Amino acid sequence: MPEQIQSIISNLRGFGVRRLAMLAGIAVLVMGVIGIASVYLNRPAYDTLYVGLDRSDVNQIGLVLGEAGIGFDVGADGTSVLVPTGTTAQARMLLAEKGLPTSANAGYELFDNVGAMGLTSFMQQITRVRALEGEIARTIQSISGIKAARVHIVMSERANFRRDEQQPSASVVIRYAGIDAEKSAMSIRHLVAAAVPGLSADKVTVLDSNGNLLAAGDDPSNTSAARTLGVEQTVEAQIGDNIRRALTPYLGPDNFRASVKADVNTDTRQTEETIFDPESRVERSVQSVRANENSNQKQASTPASVEQNLPETQATSTEGPQTSSANDRKEEITNYEINSKKIATVSNGYSVTKMSIAVVVNQDRLKTILGKDATPDQIAKRVAEIQKMVSSATGFDDKRGDVIDVSAVEFIDGLDGEAVPQAGMLDSIGQHAGTLINAGAFIVVVFLVAFFGLRPMAAALTAKATPAIAGPNFDEVQRSLPTPEAAASADAGAAIGALPGTRAGATPLDDLRQKIRPAPQERLARMVDINEERTAQILRKWAAQEVAA
Template sequence: METFLQALRSLGPMRLAVMGAVILGLIGFFIFLTTRLTTPQMELLFGELDSSDSARIVGQLESSNTAYELRANGSQVFVPSDKVAQLRLTMAEQGLSGGSIGYEIFDDADALGTTNFLQNISLIRALEGELVRSIKTIESVRAARVHLVLPRRELFSREKQQPRASILVKMRGATRLSNEQVSAVQHLVAAAVPGLIPSRISIVDDKGSLLARGFEDKDSPAAMAAKSEERRRAFENRLARTIEALLEKTVGFGKVRAEVTADMDFDLISTNEETFSPDGQVVRSTQSVEEQSQSRDAEANQPVSVATNLPDANLGGGEGGASSSTSENRTEETVNYEISKKVISHVRDAGIVKRLSVAVLVDGILSTSEEGETTYEDRSKKDMQFFGTLVRAAIGFDGDRGDSVDIINMRFEAQDMELDEALELFFGLDKNDMLRMAEILVLSIVAILVILLVVRPLVSRAFEAIPSGLGALGAEARLLAEGAAPALAAPGAPGEIPEAEMEKFEEMIDIERIEGRVKASSVKRVGEIVEKHPAEALAIVRTWMYQES
């Protein structure tokens, strides 16, 4: 104990303060490490909550003595991962679904004490909640809000107001709703609400962009103009996405940006054309008429009698005088000709492209050297020419109508994109699992470094804090182990150790520390040396005995 205290005194106050601070830091670090490793992993129970829902869920967790954490300004509630499934079932049983309220609002409602107005409000809330749940099932939608306007027709009113709806969607990360998805959401809501049509539904995203515009009359000029604008924008976006998808296969994901401007004609033109060809006449019909007539006249001096009026009265030998006869033939033919004609009815649909202007921005080449330095390099002119050829072929380039394509190579600025919290990573692990593993790995590395760089040197110095006088004994023991006999000095010889120094040397020897540090192999080696050199060993022992006496 005295040796330890003497070693502490020899360190000085500064070293003692540093050692104390290091020890306290180590104790605090290991306490933090133990607490962190023993703390249960927290997992998201419900997210995107408003204040009222979050307060009710927290109250239920506190009543059941369940540990929880509030994050994102109270909109997210985290609980231990091993209790997530059970707590969700419990919350659902009590009507705390952590989101919109659906038709379960009528489960515990008192129908006798509820007015008609409250019933209508509850019906609208339930319908909005069910629509929100349906919209959130779309993969790229994180959250949604639906507002329904269902006018009530008053008694004796002549005009009926039509229902309307507005929808706000929050997307996951940088994703966007496509035109097909926007139309699908409109038809989904319209089919669920009686009397609602898709043209009366407006959709807005979380960035304030108008995805769909609602109109009272879909055939009004404003509605037609908005529809034409949406068609033009959809056409431009489709061409831009086609260009980006084509070039990203070569330059890499996120290294291409394309913008397309289309000049389109939305006039509906109907043309009827009728052409006659005089050289192409054909016989349509032919009508022939043939007439033949004969007449005979008798002389006027023939007396009129009964005999002359009898049939065949003039056949009896030509009696009665002379007569005259007349014969007439007429042939008539009518031919109708039809001239060939060609009738063309041409209807040009709205949305004809008159001109295209395309701008493409391509990132350069980033390369990393062996030293870890990142260098930027512009793309070659040959590559840019290839990109131009691909873009022109993809958009249906037509120089006669004045299309233009500009491709520029510039360096992109790195941007951090928001990642989805539920995005699955490698081996089926989500983001929280990966962060937990990274945290444990970092803490383990820090603990190992502390042990190797702090604890081990302190322990080594503590064991090596042996008085310097033992160096002579250690040197002598090493000489014995190496087989070299030390020179023996007589009691009065010059090499004799003075008595005062010998007493100081004896006080500094700690037998227990020596025994703890001497190896068994060294002891065996000393025994072998004594057996080989008994005379020298006997002389050393006699010297020790002489010094003690």
């Protein structure tokens, strides 16, 4: 056995049972920490493969991935599957080949499992509706904030003896988090209506998972009140933006605030107008009528007497009054063609009936522009100039009854118009939290190993094995042992009150060395371990010297 190993073994024996137990405990602790840290740090990063799965889908996916040798993990909720980073595409291709996941929202892959033999038209129609429902539900779930969705569609059926055609309808149930449910419901209604032939948006009902009605019936955004409100908000935002563009280069973005209230008329107006141009007449046709009439009328009179009643007697008539007339008529009709213009105007837009504008300006900014010695008159003059600028930028019309007010006031600190702070160090650290945690854990493990393992061990070895560092041989150990005479002197010194193992005239440094040196029994044990025969010779020599003395 080499002397270095023997020296180390001897030093370990000199530690004692208590110190050896402590070193063993520290070694076990360090190895355990290193093992746990290595297992934790060597764990690969996982990416989400699928979420919102059924229990059966999770089990089947686990079996397929396990057979393919792809590591996976199941989320804490039991409905999501995670795979190591870099294997997501491979895992999805493998699962798609196996037809997984087969959740309730199955789409057109339903036709993959339907045989053509013995399939009736009714079964085909039902499968088509189920596939359409599944595809729409998948699309809805892809919207940000939508956790789950279920779609039910009632298609229209044609019947020979039905007078009124049945309109298709649909209902959607969603589970969401962190979104504006009403706005999303409007979008979902139009999405479903566009995906189903003949389905209108007002026939789609949207509910949430708590049973609350989100949208049904007519679209409220198409009502007159909602349309007017939307137009007013758009006009107010546009006018406010014009004010900001006009005042920002002069005052700065944080030194003024503008508020606009616009009254808008969105009534639909239809106007029909016909305009004739009398100066552009053209002779189209002329009709002339001429009539010349002459008439003579002569009337005879018969006398009234007895002679008229006699038979076979003819009464003699006498001449009566005579009349004559002449009529000459001439008529001419001229038709003219006059240019005319018909105008039909349908106004479906809007008109601003009144505007109310209020602008407040930071008084400190005006003082900075005018100087610290600015007078109130100078500030008022500058406010009037700003009011003219705002009037020009907003299309102010006094005849319409518009109102504008510009005031200079002192702004308080902490306005909402202050610059938005950029992402700080904490945000950047949060993006790399996983990597930093792994690196920090590794550093902590190294520190624990160095502090609780290497440092106590080095201190113990240094304090206990310093005399053995040089690797003493047998002769050095022999010389370090006291001779019988030295032992007798030591016993005499102890009898007179001297310290054990000290010599007369020894310095404090010698005493310290004497204390640090191993006991004679330990040195004798080392000699026996190194060379038993020579040790026996020395002991016999000592015994002979003691007998001779």
